Amino acid sequence: MGTERVRVVVVDDEHLVRMALRLIVDGEDDLVVVGEAADGDTAITVVKEHRPDVVLMDVRMPGRDGLSATEEILALPEPPRVLVLTTFDSDEMVLGALRVGALGFVLKDTPPTRILDAVRTVAAGEPALSPAATARLIAAATGPRSSDARRTSRDTARGLLATLTGRERQTAHAIADGLANTDVARRLDITVATVKAHTSNMLAKLGVENRVQIALLVRDAEE
Template sequence: MTADSIRVAIVDDQELVRMGLRMMLDAQPDIEVVAEAPDGDAAIALAARREADVLLMDVRMPGTDGITATERITAEDDAPRVLVLTTFDLDEYAFAALRAGASGFLLKDARPPELLRAIRAVHAGDAALAPRVTARMIERFVEAPAPQQAVTDPRLASLTPREREILVAIGEGLTNDELASRFFLSISTVKTHISRLLQKLEARDRVQLVILAYTWGLVAR
């Protein structure tokens, strides 16, 4: 483990799942599995100890489930980031976990490179949303906006034209690299714009920016 290693905790009620994930993650030079938890209560306890940077969170577990655990964990200051793992791409529990504060959503059948990218992205403050379910996910828990909602919301009115363009692109699912390519910007400038969006829109993370873009009707469904 190096000083820059990403500390990961695996939360799943199936021991074999935890074992498989641990073997894969521990083989990475920049990732270390520092803890495991079989349920939400144990996850809350380990998160409170600040042992992990990222929690891989199952949603369907006995006792305290992943939704409740995610909500309680992310409500604390300096909390680890939560990446939800689920078997089903239309799992209502996973959607609820995102609303509760998770920074990402990934299916358990994701290939190892996709999972590794998601962990690194979430750790870096980005969002990780399974591409094939993002639009359906948003549609399931975001109500259609009133026609004037986006126009009258003072947070949206505070954005510059470029910030609004970037918000729309984030809602479309573009990564930082793709944003830089579309708008002919450097990565550092993209990150500056995103930081300003988070501040102006009072958003916790990129997931909330995506939700706002859909809520305000800025992205076609």
């Protein structure tokens, strides 16, 4: 991004939430809110008009929800990064957004400094997900499904993971356990740079966008 400010669009159906987020973001020298939206359809229009770097996306809104809007936004040419906003009573919606390529999420009651850190992290192309949050989202994804659905998902996941090298599979399992890069490196006795290299290779081989999607594939393969 150089010295340019990170351009942010805020999407939330509550006016007070949007106002608070604008105040937080605009108070930083390196960030600026360039647009707001109260629903998914408007979010898509605003993103097309302003071409932000990051979208702070609520998941539950009247009309078009954040999941559907995220999917369409990420299908745009040179799309922004999406950072999901949640109150954590909507785990399935957040999971859906992460599955289609959102790069992370923050709780609405997260301290302002951490929200700002998450925006910067996502703007740099890195996932903004704590290990604890990753573990909870994975747990939410393992709810009851029919035996046929479980078998199909498991077989697909196992086929994809079979394309990885042994070391990459070990890295994938460590990510699925919610470990950060430094902890993965320690477990496997490799460098953090090697962990990052394995992760980049896995993203390309598996056709996924982020670490959470890798973790979900591992969990699907184990069902």
